[in-house]
Amino acid sequence: MIGIQNLTFHYKKQPALFAGLSFQQEDPSITGLLGKNGAGKSTLLKLMAGLLEPQLGQLIINGFKPFDRLPDFLEDLFMVPEEFSFPSVTIDCYVKATAALYPNFGYEKLDNILLEFELNRKKYINSLSHGQRKKFLIAFALATNCRLLILDEPTNGLDIPSKSLFRKVLVTSVTEEQLVLISTHQVKDIETIIDKIVMLDEGKIVFNESMTGITQKWQFKKVASLSEIENPIYREKCPGGFRIICPAGDEDESDIDIELLFNAIVNHVNLNSFSHATK
């Protein structure tokens, strides 16, 4: 589905954001694309969507070069940008005008999601609050049934109940043929719904692992004292003790602390070195 080989990209008069970036993703899944602010997540998503042209390297999405923006490619891709804008029309009018452009659009699916999100089809989109407009955009994106859904910071602007509703709707709406790429720096918002974590740092993919792979390799614990821990890979102080990452042992698998994992990676901790500890 996504094939990136030695991708190089820079904005005009700027240093290279990506130099020799490579990434492969063949299987459908819900993948979290994480990275610090300015790591290039949104730019990578724009490159994948065909809004930007890479200077060097090969970028193939669903068998197409994105920047060619061929109709067959665009019919199977929907991007929910971080910032969005709607025309001054009602939800009904927007759906009537735009849904027909997507051959696999699910009208019934849209109705169900709008119901879940408590959105009235007769309302003017621009009269809705920012969060409601975002929910409508997410609902529309899911209803397109595109094979590749790109969501850039989808939970920004959503209140707490809406975030949990978003997770529920996403999990129930995504089909087994779809790849959903969610870029966010709010890792807590998506930790229960993603199948895979990809981390971007300094223009490179520094981490690419499935959730199953992570639980098989590492354990995430909260301990009162470090004395009982033999080999923490990474630790962070927290109220009441430490949050640690240590190699997976024979004990039961632990819940993944994505925030801790993220911090470990951006601090350049070698997760495969069982004796490395920082902080």
Next chain:
Amino acid sequence: MPQNKFFNPGRFARLFRNDLLINYKTYFLALAALAIASYAFVFLFMRSFRTMHITDSASYYFVPMMVFILVILVVIGTSFPLFRNQIKESNYLLSPGSTFEKFMVQLFIRVVLFIPIAMLLFWVGEHLAKASLVADPVTGFDPLFIPDFSFSLFFDYLITRDILKVVFSLFSVATLLFAGAVCFKQFALIKTLISLGIFIGANYLLCVVLSHIFYPWETSGFNTALKSYYVDAVWTNMQYYFAFIGGLSWLFFLPLAYFRLKEREA
């Protein structure tokens, strides 16, 4: 199927319908404003002649016609309105359709649909304006003396000055503005006109430089020494030059607009 990559009638129809459903209010308001403005402008313009007893149609209709053509050019020069906003531009570029279809939808709406509708509104406005004028026995003004408006008046006038040259030149200007709307992000119309001014100025400067080089004894300061001669029995070299520039430059601007649209980033 290659045709499906570049043009599919069904997809074109869906893109066109999408544009109309989203923008119908804007289009309706723009046409209503044009109708009211045509009527009001022509009415006031005709009224200003009420003490002059003029019966020549060109006096009444030439200026309104020029203003009408300018309005059409402005409408064409403001094509691709979504490009003025980066977020809307991204949505537009990602809407499922080929670059050629998106290009054709704009051309279809702004040229093929808008121009005939605008002409009809202008025609109605001219007739209504004349019908609204009231005779003034004091000045001897009678609207019945004003000839009826017809677009053929304009064409009759043009025939004497080579209709094809003028029509193609207008089309070339329209395509220049259309290309400008794709090439520039902000204030496209103004930037296009400035670019055109710079281009014309640079051309004139080139002529000045060449005149100084080749005819130094006939040239002084910013004067040019352009030589005019008959190339054949009908046209001079200068007529050929302007006919070539005016008549054929759309062949450059339309592909330019298409390829700029294709390579546009957001």
